[in-house]
Amino acid sequence: MELTPKIIERVLRDGELELLGRMAWSSNATFLVTASLDGIDVSAVYKPRRGERPLWDFADGTLCEREVATYELSEVLGWGLIPTTVLRDGPYGVGMVQRFVDHDPEEHYFTLLETHADVMRQFAIFDVLANNADRKGGHCLLERGTDDIWGIDHGLTFHEESKLRTVIWDFAGEEVADAMCADVEALVTDLDGPRCSELRGLLAPNEIEALYARSIGLMRMPSLPIPNEGYKSVPWPLI
Ligand SMILES: Nc1ncnc2c1ncn2[C@@H]1O[C@H](COP(=O)(O)OP(=O)(O)O)[C@@H](O)[C@H]1O
Ligand SMILES: [Mg+2]
Numbered sequence: 603m604e605l606t607p608k609i610i611e612r613v614l615r616d617g618e619l620e621l622l623g624r625m626a627w628s629s630n631a632t633f634l635v636t637a638s639l640d641g642i643d644v645s646a647v648y649k650p651r652r653g654e655r656p657l658w659d660f661a662d663g664t665l666c667e668r669e670v671a672t673y674e675l676s677e678v679l680g681w682g683l684i685p686t687t688v689l690r691d692g693p694y695g696v697g698m699v700q701r702f703v704d705h706d707p708e709e710h711y712f713t714l715l716e717t718h719a720d721v722m723r724q725f726a727i728f729d730v731l732a733n734n735a736d737r738k739g740g741h742c743l744l745e746r747g748t749d750d751i752w753g754i755d756h757g758l759t760f761h762e763e764s765k766l767r768t769v770i771w772d773f774a775g776e777e778v779a780d781a782m783c784a785d786v787e788a789l790v791t792d793l794d795g796p797r798c799s800e801l802r803g804l805l806a807p808n809e810i811e812a813l814y815a816r817s818i819g820l821m822r823m824p825s826l827p828i829p830n831e832g833y834k835s836v837p838w839p840l841i
Contacts (some may be wrong), residue, residue: 628800650697665757671804672756711739737768739841762812778824
């Protein structure tokens, strides 16, 4: 049977989670799990709220909601940039569960930029909207056996203050294509409607306001920002 996005979402949301191990090099507790439902297994990453390292600028225990919110934003835009991500209970309590993307860890933004420039440009626009404060090179994965690039690790997003910090500056100053602007316009129109109810439930009202403001800003001035001097516009490490 073909695993459609709908089936994958149901298995991730309602399936039984089996812990397989902890991911190396993660700053928050990140586990590899299998979600199983009705004989269907889906590999996934599970980041429990309880395993989140406190930060000075983001409210404690909110990173898992932000991860799911970036998935919702990508879906509302119709951009399909983020693997299916849900918020649910798990072996270590509530957390985010995201489809595991099989990939070659030697490939990342810097090795993939030339061959996948269009989707990387789309990530640049997406990160402006999501206000991504941590787009490292290793957060763009090429799914093995496909030509699809997926974004991961979106805990540091949707802060109400400007915090764009990314390695994707190759498109700085470029105009945003009309088709992308149309998607952003649809987002603005729907932000207080039923299509965005999940998204609204994951973020604070002031963060939704800020998303609205960023979206309007992009529509009025449809070009990709240039790095802000005096602010650390690039994350460390780069990958
Ligand atoms: N959806 C995913 N598919 C495949 N690998 C993932 C996925 N999410 C995370 N990983 C792997 O787990 C590692 C740690 O996850 P990450 O989201 O970076 O956690 P942290 O919040 O600690 O930075 C990543 O570097 C990546 O190798
Ligand atoms: Mg990380």
